[in-house]
Amino acid sequence: MLHTDILDLLNRQINKEFYSAYLYLSISHYFNSLHLNGFEQWTKNQAQDELAHGLRIYNYMLERQAAISFDAISSPDRQWDSPIDAVLEVYNHECSITRSIHDILKAAREHNDYSTEVFLHWFVTEQIEEESMADKVLQKLKLIGDNGGALLMLDDQLQKTPPATDMQAF
Ligand SMILES: [Fe+2]
Numbered sequence: 001m002l003h004t005d006i007l008d009l010l011n012r013q014i015n016k017e018f019y020s021a022y023l024y025l026s027i028s029h030y031f032n033s034l035h036l037n038g039f040e041q042w043t044k045n046q047a048q049d050e051l052a053h054g055l056r057i058y059n060y061m062l063e064r065q066a067a068i069s070f071d072a073i074s075s076p077d078r079q080w081d082s083p084i085d086a087v088l089e090v091y092n093h094e095c096s097i098t099r100s101i102h103d104i105l106k107a108a109r110e111h112n113d114y115s116t117e118v119f120l121h122w123f124v125t126e127q128i129e130e131e132s133m134a135d136k137v138l139q140k141l142k143l144i145g146d147n148g149g150a151l152l153m154l155d156d157q158l159q160k161t162p163p164a165t166d167m168q169a170f
């Protein structure tokens with residue numbers, strides 16, 4: 001049986017992962033409106049990854065016979081002032097998700113829940129990658145400034161980013 005604190009944190013994390021998918025999809029839609037199709041594809045792939053993260057936790061909770069709550073998912077923003085603003089939101093959001101995963105890990109340790117601790121290791125590693133990718137794009141956008149040609153080159157590079165790899169959770 002999962003401790004009620006862990007149960008609550010995992011349920012909230014499922015909601016956060018699905019919100020992340022919604023946020024990425026909204027950002028993807030924003031990039032579509034700017035005709036930046038590489039950025040659009042990158043964030044759409046990320047949205048799929050986030051759904052897989054939510055399902056990974058859902059499947060773990062099923063295995064542990066834990067009660068799953070289906071809370072309302074908040075509406076994400078729909079407009080940003082510039083690509084850099086949108087990617088900054090991605091980066092800040094990923095950092096907040098990392099803190100959230102670490103909080104669950106801390107609670108699992110406090111309650112001697114070794115199973116949940118081991119389960120969360122995958123997420124800890126995944127978040128390193130998520131933050132790093134968002135930061136790389138952010139730093140490049142800072143270098144690009146208002147150079148339209150360089151922005152299109154980065155867009156082209158992102159178009160070649162391999163698709164989501166986390167779909168096995170389905
Ligand atoms: Fe995630």
Ligand SMILES: [Fe+2]
Nearest residue numbers: 020050094130
């Ligand atoms: Fe993420």
